[in-house]
Amino acid sequence: MEHNSEVVAEGKLIGETTYQDRAQKYTELQIGNIKIDYYDAKNKVIHEVKKSDKAEYAHIAQVKYYMYVLQQHGIEGVTAILEYPKMRQKQVVEWEDGDDSMVQEWMKAIQDLIAQDNCPPLKKKSICRSCSYYDFCYSGEDPE
Numbered sequence: 001m002e003h004n005s006e007v008v009a010e011g012k013l014i015g016e017t018t019y020q021d022r023a024q025k026y027t028e029l030q031i032g033n034i035k036i037d038y039y040d041a042k043n044k045v046i047h048e049v050k051k052s053d054k055a056e057y058a059h060i061a062q063v064k065y066y067m068y069v070l071q072q073h074g075i076e077g078v079t080a081i082l083e084y085p086k087m088r089q090k091q092v093v094e095w096e097d098g099d100d101s102m103v104q105e106w107m108k109a110i111q112d113l114i115a116q117d118n119c120p121p122l123k124k125k126s127i128c129r130s131c132s133y134y135d136f137c138y139s140g141e142d143p144e
């Protein structure tokens, strides 16, 4: 659903307007089931721009998954930088011991969820408001 999400489009716009020279420096990388908007191939660094004004663990999880996929394709030694233009902050994310099994556990949990006959009940969380799947998850809910 991300390709037509206004939330994703807004984040992309912030990334493009805040760092206008990065299109020349970094490449877009599509590999496996992921697409990294800004990849510094020379230094093996993923740059992920977040429009959020709050750092979330989900942001770290996202880039850890990207690193995992890159490793699966033989690209080792990758790090990531989460960039928060609104907060003027950056966070370096590195691959650590145990991350391999952690990511595999996430994938297993997702596969188990997908294999269920019924969709689990909605857990309303504040993060839902900025999630690109909001319309999908809340389509049958009363607006609040």
Ligand code: SF4
Pocket (backbone or CB within 6 Å): 122, 123, 125, 127, 128, 129, 131, 132, 133, 134, 137
């Ligand atoms: S909107 Fe749906 S997918 Fe997004 S965080 Fe909420 S429950 Fe999860």
